[in-house]
Amino acid sequence: MTRQHPGEHMAAEISEQPAVLAGLVERRAGIADVAEKISQKPPRFALLAARGSSDHAALYAKYLIEVLLGLPAGLVSPSTATLYGARPDLRDVLFVTVSQSGGSPDLIEVTEAARRQGALTVSVTNTPDSPLRAAAELGVDIGAGVEKAVAATKTYSATLLALYLFIDAVRGGKGEDAERIGELAQRTLDGSAEGVQRAVDRYRFVDRVLTTGRGYSYATALEGSLKLAETSYLAARAYSGADLLHGPVAAVDGETAVLAATSAGRGGEAMREVLEAVGERGADVLAVGSAAADMPAALGIPVAPSAEELAPVLEVLPIQRIALGLSLARGGDPDSPRGLLKVTKTR
Incomplete structure (x- = not known):
């Protein structure tokens, strides 16, 4: 029996992402079919339900829905339905449940409840034969293939892209900005390898890390914090760049490492003031993104440039490798990782 080396699965699955993303773009017609059914009866607003890494993807989708579709969007608390029995009126509401496994009981239950309350329910999952897909009226298949590592990598980036293609199609888009995403992902992995190694050497003994980003990249900050916590057991916290300046910056000092998602666009530019502030307090700043070279940071890791809306699909790739x-x-x-399973079942 071949002995498995530590991190073997995670490393392989990170490397698979360019092909996974390119394949998803090739299958975008199926996603557009789901979007067309929603376009036929536009919703009043959208709600998203998710847990863990999928919750960070759902936050990304919230930004997309509010900016690209001009609709109010919110993240639901599944426990209001599963523990407290709340049954709000959800007529003319788009209810999107995001789950890589499609097996968490609370997400299944809240989706069933939303459907009974009149919502148009859509599952976004990597497991098309899952109970979640059966609970939802419509389904978007992530199609990332089996993921063996506990820490989500390829399923996370594929979920982001699937949500982008879905929401873009709802507004009538054809996914043109994502056409070369597989190539851009490969360029990002290849071009960031040296910076990733420098970051690992620089931060291997750090105990406290803050991750931060704004706009679409706030989801990257949250996912980066989770990856560092679950793989390296670091005391990692994530903040919106705006929220970081509203109080938590007081805890930043020379013992703090700050990992910032800084891709070109309005969100990345808004991070400049944030990084100047934490830098003045002595923090060691690592900037990751297509605008990293222009940021006030001790170390920058480049990411291939893309439309700002798609930056989170790419900027998370070197962060995954840093966590690894x-x-x-x-x-x-x-x-x-100790104490963790691939599928976490909550209610």
């Missing part, structure tokens, strides 16, 4: 590298450098195995 730090875990291995600290003697861990990111494929099997």
Whole structure:
């Protein structure tokens, strides 16, 4: 029996992402069919339900819906339905449930409840034969293939892209900005390798990390924090760049590492003031993104430029590799973090 090396699955699945993303773009016609059914009866607003990494993808979708569709959007609390039995009027509401496994009981239950309350329900999942897909009226298949590592990598980036293609199609788009996303992902992985290694060497002994971003990239900050916590057991916290300046910046000092998602666009430019502020307090700043080279940071890791709306699909790739590298450098195995399972079932 072949012995598995620590991080083997996570490393392989990170490397698969360019092909996974390119394949998803090729299958976007199926996503457009789902979007067409929604366009036939435009919703009043949208709600999204998710947990874990999928919750960060749902936050990204919230930004897309509000900016690209001009609709109010919110993240629901599944426990209001599963624990408290709330049954709000959801007529003419688009209810999107995001779950890589499609197996969490609370997400299934809240989707069933939303459908009974009149919502048009859509599942976005990597498991098309899952109970969640059966609970929802419509379904978007992520199509990332089996993911063996506990830490989500290819399923996360594919979920982001699936949500983008879905929401873009609802507004009548053809996904043109995503046409070359597989190529851009490969360029990002290749072009960031040296910076990733420098970051691993620089931060392998750090104990406290803040991750931050604004706009679409706030989702990247949240996902980056989760990856560092679950693979390297770091005390990692994520903040919107705006929220960071509203109080938490007081806890920043020379012992703090700050990982910032800074891709070109309005969100990335808004991070300049934030990074100047934490830098003045002595923080060691790592900027990741297509605008990283222009940011006040001790270390910058480049990401291939793209439309701002798609930046989170790319900027998370080197962050995943940093999490992988730090875990291995600290003697861990990111494929099997202690106390975690691939599918977490909550209610």
